[in-house]
Amino acid sequence: MMGTKLKQLIICFWITLPFCVTQKAKDRSPRQRDAEFPDKYQTCMQGVPGVQGRDGNPGINGIPGTPGIPGRDGLKGEKGECVSERFEDPWKPNFKQCAWNSLNYGIDLGKIAECTFTKQRSDSALRVLFSGSLRLKCKTACCQRWYFTFNGAELEGLCEGVQAGLVDIGIWVGTCADYPRGDASTGWNSVSRVIIEEMPK
Template sequence: MGSMQVVFWALFVFHVCGSQKVKRQKETEFVDKYGTCLQGPPGNQGRDGNPGVNGIPGTPGIPGRDGLKGEKGECVSERFEDPWRPNFKQCAWNSLNYGIDLGKIADCTFTKLRSDSALRVLFSGSLRLKCRSACCQRWYFTFNGAECAGPLPIESIIYLDQGSPELNSTINIHRTSAVEGLCEGIPAGLVDVGIWVGTCADYPKGDASTGWNSVSRVIIEELPK
């Protein structure tokens, strides 16, 4: 080995050893200053851990403040049931001239829409009673063949007292009269409304006449209770 080679080798060894010495010195100064080792290269990313348990419920928050006062609303009356619709019917006859003393005179079929309503009925027509001795006749309504029970029958009577046989034999007065009333408790559906003539209690019948020489009518109207 020549002298130049010896010198080059010596410089190389000095450089390498010096560099290592300086590196170790800097590492020692870093550990002394920060109390930790130098960070190595990052490792592989770990897996996610198991979910944690629920934490302790927090304390209630502070109550909020009252909002601004709203505008005054409109007063509206609400009805949740169906509005009431008028429901009525009229049956009319020209000169019935019905001379029976006992039985049905006429009828009029009506469709009742509600069970909780009442029926107002009216018969208007000429009535007459004739007899030689005291007598009484009764005109009344039936509903599907039965008299009103809610609350009482709907009727009208004519009573003729005993007078002289001569006068009673000639009395024959026809007057337009009315039989009218309200009946409750009738179910909804078809209702056969009839007008009848019969006797009064404890009195004999006379010679009755209904609807002579004039118009007779039955008016039926359903009313809310």
């Protein structure tokens, strides 16, 4: 009789114990059960890492933004300077000498000699020098003058305004205003030279 009651008590305890454990597990929240899961199964081995995923497709363009507020006009600037640059070839020397041995030209009025020069630029000037003997004889006060012409035009000092190309440079003798003409002679018993040089302005 005692053995039968003990068996019934053990069976009742065996049936009631799982019910109590299950009831306690039901009373816990899902978060508490998830926290207990790793502690219970710590002996499990970690699996092989998975293959890395691919990049996703590019997203669609967003909605265009609204136009901004138009800017205001700035302050008026100061007036600039007009600068013009000239790109030209480097300056090259250009000169010529014409020489005559013993001209002995005894005219008192007219052209004595001529030298042709090739001018390279239109914006340059010409300088002409004469070297030689000049003679003037007079019984009373008289005057003669020697001068140069450029393509027939008499110019003074540095000759400007002559176009590029051939230029005929003449040596002339003439009279002076308000004075009688004398006896002139050019290049007597000597070498006469004309040196022509083209110069930048």
